[in-house]
Amino acid sequence: MNRQEPHLDPELDALLEVGRFVPPVPEIVRVRTLSRARATVAAMAILPREPISTVRRRGLPLALAASLALATGAAVATAALLGRAPSSGTPAPPAIKHPEQPMHPDTLEVPPPSPMVEPTPTFTSKPQRSPRPTSAQESYAAELDLLARAQVACASREFSNALVLVAEHGRKFPSGRLAEEREALRVRALEGAGRTEEARRAAASFASRFPRSIMVPRQGGDPR
Amino acid sequence: MGYLRLAHSAPPAPTPEGACLAAFEGEIDYVFTTLKRLGAAPHEIEDLVQEIFVVLYRHWRTLDTDRPIRPYLFGVAYRILYAHHRRHAKEVLYADIDREDGAVSPEGSLQGKQSIALLMAALKHLPMSRRAVVVMHDLDEVPIADIARNLSITRFGAYARLRKGRRELAAAVRRLSRGEARA
Numbered sequence: 001m002n003r004q005e006p007h008l009d010p011e012l013d014a015l016l017e018v019g020r021f022v023p024p025v026p027e028i029v030r031v032r033t034l035s036r037a038r039a040t041v042a043a044m045a046i047l048p049r050e051p052i053s054t055v056r057r058r059g060l061p062l063a064l065a066a067s068l069a070l071a072t073g074a075a076v077a078t079a080a081l082l083g084r085a086p087s088s089g090t091p092a093p094p095a096i097k098h099p100e101q102p103m104h105p106d107t108l109e110v111p112p113p114s115p116m117v118e119p120t121p122t123f124t125s126k127p128q129r130s131p132r133p134t135s136a137q138e139s140y141a142a143e144l145d146l147l148a149r150a151q152v153a154c155a156s157r158e159f160s161n162a163l164v165l166v167a168e169h170g171r172k173f174p175s176g177r178l179a180e181e182r183e184a185l186r187v188r189a190l191e192g193a194g195r196t197e198e199a200r201r202a203a204a205s206f207a208s209r210f211p212r213s214i215m216v217p218r219q220g221g222d223p224r
Numbered sequence: 225m226g227y228l229r230l231a232h233s234a235p236p237a238p239t240p241e242g243a244c245l246a247a248f249e250g251e252i253d254y255v256f257t258t259l260k261r262l263g264a265a266p267h268e269i270e271d272l273v274q275e276i277f278v279v280l281y282r283h284w285r286t287l288d289t290d291r292p293i294r295p296y297l298f299g300v301a302y303r304i305l306y307a308h309h310r311r312h313a314k315e316v317l318y319a320d321i322d323r324e325d326g327a328v329s330p331e332g333s334l335q336g337k338q339s340i341a342l343l344m345a346a347l348k349h350l351p352m353s354r355r356a357v358v359v360m361h362d363l364d365e366v367p368i369a370d371i372a373r374n375l376s377i378t379r380f381g382a383y384a385r386l387r388k389g390r391r392e393l394a395a396a397v398r399r400l401s402r403g404e405a406r407a
Contacts, residue, residue: 008362009394016362018339022257030252033270037248037277041241044281155278157311192271 032214040155043148143169143178150185159193184215244284247293248277254294258301261359263348268308275304295366299374302356309352346396354389361386 008016025033150165166186169176176182183206190199206213248255255276259269279300280287287296347355356375360366361382366374372382 008390012390012394012397015339015343015397018336019261019343020363020365021336021340022253024253025256029256029270030249033252033273033277034245034249036270036274037245037281040274040278041245041281045241155274157275188271 028214039148039151042144043151139173140177143173143176146172147178147181147185150182150189154185154189154192157192159189162189163193180210180213180215183209184213240284241281243289244281247289248280251293251297255297255301258298258359258364259305260344261347261363262302262305262352262355264305264308272301272304272308276300279304294364295360295370295374298356298360298364298366299376302352302375306352342397342400345400346393349396349399350389350392354385354392357382357385358389358393362390 024030146165146169150162150169153159153162153165162185166182166189169178169182170186173179173182183202187199187202187206190196190202206215252273255273256269259272260266264272276297280297287293347359350358357371360371360375361368368379368382368386371377372379375382377385
C-alpha cells in the first residue's frame with residue numbers, strides 16, 4: 001500500500017531542511033558518554049545476566065564448601081604419598097584469564113582471583129580463625145564489583161539501590177582507589193532520586209575533593 | 225625485480241561488545257540530537273543516552289545489524305523519554321527546558337541557527353506521540369513503514385499522526401514567527 005503522504009507547507013519544508021542537520025556533541029561530552037558506556041559494559045560483564053535463583057544461591061556455598069573439602073583432601077593425600085606436609089608456600093597456579101573478559105582492558109585490569117586452595121589444619125578440634133589478608137588486587141576487584149553494581153542500578157534508574165551500594169563502598173573503602181568514581185556516582189544517584197539539595201552538597205564536596213576530575217563540570221550541572 | 229609489499233596482519237575479530245560500542249559511538253551525535261528534538265531537558269540528556277546504550281547493549285545480540293540502526297535507536301529513545309516523562313508526571317512537562325535551547329536567541333546572527341531554534345521551539349508544541357512521527361519522518365527521513373514498526377503503531381496511525389503533527393507544527397511556527405516579529 002502506498003498511501004499519499006500529507007502535503008507539506010513549503011515554508012515548513014524549508015525549515016525542516018535546515019533542521020535535518022545533526023550537530024556533533026562536544027568532545028568532552030563524547031568522551032564522558034563513551035567512558036560511561038564502557039563502564040556499563042564492564043559492569044554487565046561482571047554481573048550475571050540473569051539473577052541467580054534462590055535454590056542455586058542456597059546451593060552455591062554448599063557446592064563451594066564441598067569442592068574446597070575435596071581439593072584439601074586431595075592435597076593432603078598427595079602430600080602423604082610424597083612424604084611431606086602441604087605447605088602454604090605452594091605456588092599458586094597461573095591466573096586464569098576469564099573467558100568472558102570484556103574487550104576494554106582499561107576498565108577491567110584485574111584478573112579474577114587465582115583458585116588457590118588454602119591449607120587448613122586437619123586435626124585441630126577448634127580451628128583458629130584468622131582474618132584473611134586481602135590483597136590489593138582483591139580489594140580493587142571488590143571495589144570494582146560494588147561500583148559496577150551501583151553503576152548498573154543507576155543506569156536502570158534504581159537510584160535508591162545505587163545509593164545503598166555507594167554507601168556500602170564508602171563504608172568498606174573510605175579512601176579506596178575508586179573513591180572519585182564513587183562520589184561522582186553518589187551525586188548522580190542523589191540527583192536521579194530527586195534529592196536535589198543533597199546532590200548539590202555532594203557535588204560541591206566532589207568539586208573541592210577532586211578539582212581536576214573530568215566529571216566536575218557534569219556534577220555542577222553545567223553545560224554538556 | 226622483486227619488491228616488498230606490506231603485509232597487513234588480519235584485524236582482530238570484533239567482539240559483540242566492541243561492535244555494539246562502535247555502533248553506539250558512531251551514533252552518539254544522532255542520539256543526543258534525537259533526545260533534544262523529542263524535548264528532553266539538557267540536564268537529563270546524558271543519563272537518557274546512557275539508558276539508551278543499556279537497552280542497545282542488552283539487545284545487541286538479537287539485533288538485525290543489516291538494517292539501519294537509527295530507526296531502532298529512535299524507537300528506544302522515544303520509549304525511554306516517554307517513560308521518563310511519565311515517571312516525572314507531577315512535574316510540569318518541559319518546564320525545565322533551558323531557555324537558551326528553546327527560544328530564538330536574540331544574539332543568533334546566523335539564519336540557520338535561528339531557524340533551528342524556531343523549529344525546536346515549535347516542536348515543543350506537539351504532543352510526544354505526534355512529535356516522534358514528525359521528527360522521524362521529516363527530519364530523519366525514515367519511511368512510514370519503518371516508523372510504524374519501530375514505534376509499534378499501524379501505518380494508518382503513523383500517517384494520521386504525521387498529518388496532524390505537521391498541521392500543528394506549521395501552526396506553531398507561524399505563531400512563533402508572528403510573536404518574534406512583534407517583539
